[in-house]
Amino acid sequence: MASSSSFTIRIPCSSANIGPGFDVIGLALSLYLEVHVTIDPSSAQKQPLNCAITYENLSASKEQISLDPEVNLITRVALYVLRCHDQRAFPVNTHVHIKNPIPLGRGLGTSGTAVVAGVVLGNELGKLGLSKGRLLDYCLMIERHPDNVAASLFGGFVGTYLSELKPEDIARIEIPLSEVLPEPAGGIDTGKQPPKPPVGIGHCTKFPWAKEIKAIAIIPDFVVPTANARNVLPKQYSRPDVVFNLQRVALLPIALGTSPPDPDMIYLAMQDRVHQPYRQTLIPGLIEILQSMTPATQPGLLGICLSGAGPTILALATDRFDEIATKIVGRFTERGIECQWKLLELAREGTLVEHH
Numbered sequence: 022m023a024s025s026s027s028f029t030i031r032i033p034c035s036s037a038n039i040g041p042g043f044d045v046i047g048l049a050l051s052l053y054l055e056v057h058v059t060i061d062p063s064s065a066q067k068q069p070l071n072c073a074i075t076y077e078n079l080s081a082s083k084e085q086i087s088l089d090p091e092v093n094l095i096t097r098v099a100l101y102v103l104r105c106h107d108q109r110a111f112p113v114n115t116h117v118h119i120k121n122p123i124p125l126g127r128g129l130g131t132s133g134t135a136v137v138a139g140v141v142l143g144n145e146l147g148k149l150g151l152s153k154g155r156l157l158d159y160c161l162m163i164e165r166h167p168d169n170v171a172a173s174l175f176g177g178f179v180g181t182y183l184s185e186l187k188p189e190d191i192a193r194i195e196i197p198l199s200e201v202l203p204e205p206a207g208g209i210d211t212g213k214q215p216p217k218p219p220v221g222i223g224h225c226t227k228f229p230w231a232k233e234i235k236a237i238a239i240i241p242d243f244v245v246p247t248a249n250a251r252n253v254l255p256k257q258y259s260r261p262d263v264v265f266n267l268q269r270v271a272l273l274p275i276a277l278g279t280s281p282p283d284p285d286m287i288y289l290a291m292q293d294r295v296h297q298p299y300r301q302t303l304i305p306g307l308i309e310i311l312q313s314m315t316p317a318t319q320p321g322l323l324g325i326c327l328s329g330a331g332p333t334i335l336a337l338a339t340d341r342f343d344e345i346a347t348k349i350v351g352r353f354t355e356r357g358i359e360c361q362w363k364l365l366e367l368a369r370e371g372t373l374v375e376h377h
């Protein structure tokens with residue numbers, strides 16, 4: 022009889038863009054999604070798709086998270102990876118226990134961590150032995166901008182890009198998400214083979230990070246779904262706005278990698294005209310909040326931006342973390358918005374799997 026086994030997957034959250042690096046730059050931070058997995062083929066319980074999900078503190082989460090393995094993002098992604106390798110269900114009696122302290126829909130990359138978790142879960146359960154580069158391909162079939170998933174998978178401060186693909190491969194990655202992920206079919210296996218990702222969809226480079234820099238995440242008590250925050254962006258940009266961002270994004274890796282950090286250079290390198298101005302329609306007071314804090318008026322502060330698609334504000338600093346956070350929280354409170362804040366560090370290691 023097959024023996025039981027267990028392992029844990031630990032995925033850091035992410036802050037994408039860091040100002041001008043829209044869909045390019047990502048930062049892995051020290052708040053972790055954990056997925057605890059046990060497989061016990063000797064136990065007699067019968068579950069849909071052989072998988073039971075439990076989620077720690079589900080009642081405390083304001084969002085709806087499904088515990089149906091066909092619907093839950095983590096297990097649905099794992100099922101996609103397994104089905105690409107002709108494995109139709111989870112191993113008999115798989116138990117997936119999710120611990121998620123990362124607030125959902127706030128710009129700290131929870132959908133990216135869930136997608137990475139699902140891809141790594143599929144790889145482990147199916148004993149597929151996929152390389153990290155290939156895992157990224159699978160992530161990019163679902164989360165189609167590479168900044169969050171690359172940071173969460175590889176860790177550190179990363180720059181990412183998508184490859185120029187052949188026309189047939191472009192068609193493969195542009196197919197609707199509903200055709201990639203198995204659609205919930207009430208436990209009935211349609212037997213459909215999902216499309217495998219082309220090889221080498223996206224790539225990632227790690228930049229140096231100055232050891233003095235820490236990240237303060239000010240997390241407002243409301244959700245901005247990333248899809249909504251992408252829908253408010255224009256389809257086209259003026260040349261001056263594009264050049265403005267290019268000039269700053271070229272400076273950003275040097276600015277954040279130089280020790281001791283230069284606050285003026287970092288503040289300048291974190292300015293953006295491509296996404297933040299448009300997202301203020303969804304985040305009351307965003308631009309005023311960003312403009313109200315500068316290294317000249319706030320000692321310890323290096324730079325400030327929207328984290329991912331928001332509404333979280335990311336302030337990079339070397340010192341006076343409490344004071345900086347309290348001021349930003351106060352700006353939201355004036356607008357009737359409650360916040361929590363967290364002091365985070367760079368998560369240099371990305372996703373780790375530990376077998377017990």
Ligand SMILES: Nc1ncnc2c1ncn2[C@@H]1O[C@H](COP(=O)(O)OP(=O)(O)O)[C@@H](O)[C@H]1O
Pocket residue numbers: 054084086087093094095119121124125126127128129130131132133135245246247248329330
């Ligand atoms: N641990 C998780 N388990 C299941 N679904 C998740 C998990 N984390 C995130 N999600 C899904 O991703 C959505 C949030 O994604 P998104 O709007 O991109 O915000 P974020 O900025 O947090 O990535 C959640 O509403 C939920 O549907």
Ligand SMILES: N[C@@H](CCOP(=O)(O)O)C(=O)O
Pocket residue numbers: 035036037038043044045127128129130131132133166168169247250251296328329330331
């Ligand atoms: N580049 C993306 C990043 C989205 O990050 P998230 O943490 O909000 O999911 C964007 O800005 O849309």
